[in-house]
Amino acid sequence: MIATNDAPDPAETIFALSTAPGRAGVAVVRVSGPRAGAALCALTGRAKPPPPRRAVWARFRDPASGEALDDGLALFFPAPHSFTGEDVAELHGHGSRATVRALLDALAALPGLTPAEPGAFTRRAFDAGRLDLTAVEGLADLIDAETAAQRRQALRQMDGALARRTEGWRDRLVRALAHLEATIDFSDEDLPEALLPDLLADVAALSAEIAADLAASPRGERLRDGVHVAVLGPPNAGKSSLVNALARREAAIVSAIAGTTRDVVEVHLDLDGFPVVLADTAGLRDAGDVIEQEGVRRARARAEAADLRLVLLDGGAADPLDPAVAPLAADPDALVVLNKTDLRAPSALPALGTGGRRPLGLSLETGAGFAALLAALTDRVRALAEAGAGSPPPLTRARHRHALADTVASLDRARAAPLPELVAEDLRLAARALGRVTGRVDVEDLLDVIFRDFCIGK
Ligand SMILES: Nc1nc2c(ncn2[C@@H]2O[C@H](COP(=O)(O)OP(=O)(O)OP(=O)(O)O)[C@@H](O)[C@H]2O)c(=O)[nH]1
Numbered sequence: 001m002i003a004t005n006d007a008p009d010p011a012e013t014i015f016a017l018s019t020a021p022g023r024a025g026v027a028v029v030r031v032s033g034p035r036a037g038a039a040l041c042a043l044t045g046r047a048k049p050p051p052p053r054r055a056v057w058a059r060f061r062d063p064a065s066g067e068a069l070d071d072g073l074a075l076f077f078p079a080p081h082s083f084t085g086e087d088v089a090e091l092h093g094h095g096s097r098a099t100v101r102a103l104l105d106a107l108a109a110l111p112g113l114t115p116a117e118p119g120a121f122t123r124r125a126f127d128a129g130r131l132d133l134t135a136v137e138g139l140a141d142l143i144d145a146e147t148a149a150q151r152r153q154a155l156r157q158m159d160g161a162l163a164r165r166t167e168g169w170r171d172r173l174v175r176a177l178a179h180l181e182a183t184i185d186f187s188d189e190d191l192p193e194a195l196l197p198d199l200l201a202d203v204a205a206l207s208a209e210i211a212a213d214l215a216a217s218p219r220g221e222r223l224r225d226g227v228h229v230a231v232l233g234p235p236n237a238g239k240s241s242l243v244n245a246l247a248r249r250e251a252a253i254v255s256a257i258a259g260t261t262r263d264v265v266e267v268h269l270d271l272d273g274f275p276v277v278l279a280d281t282a283g284l285r286d287a288g289d290v291i292e293q294e295g296v297r298r299a300r301a302r303a304e305a306a307d308l309r310l311v312l313l314d315g316g317a318a319d320p321l322d323p324a325v326a327p328l329a330a331d332p333d334a335l336v337v338l339n340k341t342d343l344r345a346p347s348a349l350p351a352l353g354t355g356g357r358r359p360l361g362l363s364l365e366t367g368a369g370f371a372a373l374l375a376a377l378t379d380r381v382r383a384l385a386e387a388g389a390g391s392p393p394p395l396t397r398a399r400h401r402h403a404l405a406d407t408v409a410s411l412d413r414a415r416a417a418p419l420p421e422l423v424a425e426d427l428r429l430a431a432r433a434l435g436r437v438t439g440r441v442d443v444e445d446l447l448d449v450i451f452r453d454f455c456i457g458k
């Protein structure tokens with residue numbers, strides 16, 4: 001949605017349908033660039049655009065033939081108070097394919113107007129400095145949000161929570177660097193002798209703070225992409241039955257034949273606003289044909305990659321904790337469930353691992369324990385994905401993680417550097433890595449800080 005192509009030509013006026021294509025009550029066509037006002041006038045027959053940000057009713061006509069195309073509302077947002085920072089016009093017409101096509105064709109026929117590339121409006125907003133990169137990403141995530149928690153996270157990032165945090169770090173870094181540069185360049189002047197130890201202490205504190213956010217980073221990406229839960233267990237434990245019950249549809253084949261599931265079957269769930277990718281897997285055992293063995297290999301790979309492992313034990317088996325399953329159930333991070341409690345009670349099993357844990361009891365046959373399992377699963381998913389309002393803004397993309405990891409690496413090199421010049425060089429690299437998060441990498445602000453804090457040059 002927000003993908004951008006070649007560097008845009010700001011002299012061009014671009015236009016596009018901004019609402020979803022198809023039948024709808026209203027469709028919004030947006031025009032941005034120097035000819036936006038003229039385009040609005042050409043289609044509405046007005047001598048000049050309406051007052052800023054005021055909706056006026058208009059009949060939309062083909063400027064060439066005079067044919068009436070539609071009627072609706074027209075709005076004008078003069079630069080710089082618009083989404084793109086340029087003159088923007090909006091035509092709100094009726095949302096049929098024919099009216100939208102007619103409006104777009106009429107705009108295309110006007111001199112100096114070109115259809116917008118995907119993401120071109122947002123690209124212009126970024127170029128005009130109205131959005132930083134994290135806000136652009138937040139906007140893209142908001143448009144794609146499917147659950148309430150995703151919507152909250154996207155809105156928070158779009159509002160600049162992550163940008164403010166990284167820019168705050170960058171300000172501190174640039175300030176430290178400015179002081180250091182000053183001691184290097186003007187060492188004959190009277191600057192504090194003890195600057196370097198203090199500065200290195202600041203750098204250590206900053207590095208620790210960024211590292212702490214990095215350590216918490218899987219949360220944000222999980223909320224964006226979904227918490228991956230793998231359902232694992234022996235053949236015939238009822239894994240596919242459980243996945244179907246959670247998905248409330250027959251997503252996977254259930255049968256009394258052990259080894260029914262071979263491929264990994266994914267279903268998407270919304271658990272209390274948190275997106276979940278639930279994977280049904282092949283029953284784990286060594287027997288079976290080559291296809292089943294490939295299924296077992298895939299199941300184990302999925303178990304490795306999952307954020308949470310739900311281990312389903314078979315209450316109908318001779319030994320539900322046989323050696324093929326016991327190690328999975330002993331994992332303290334796994335959610336362990338004994339199914340078929342209509343055949344055997346959890347109290348009939350020995351405790352799992354240390355600490356005397358018991359599996360949750362479940363019968364998909366009778367429905368007993370299902371609500372409790374759903375609640376336990378939701379709690380675990382929330383804990384893995386939650387971005388509490390008071391906590392630091394989550395890193396939602398691998399890009400953020402890489403930039404911050406580079407920053408920490410440079411800061412740690414700076415702390416170990418033998419000469420002030422080398423410390424400065426590593427701090428400069430750290431500042432540049434931080435600047436990548438918001439997309440603002442410039443050096444002018446370094447000079448600003450030098451002049452503001454030291455009044456050098458008088
Ligand atoms: N008695 C009883 N039977 C159940 C229960 N849950 C599932 N079953 C039955 O157990 C059998 C196996 O269920 P599946 O869901 O196919 O089991 P699975 O773990 O996916 O099996 P594989 O894909 O072969 O590994 C089916 O006949 C189900 O009807 C339960 O709670 N009680």
Ligand SMILES: [K+]
Nearest residue numbers: 236255257260
């Ligand atoms: K089965």
Ligand SMILES: [Mg+2]
Nearest residue numbers: 239240260261
């Ligand atoms: Mg199955």
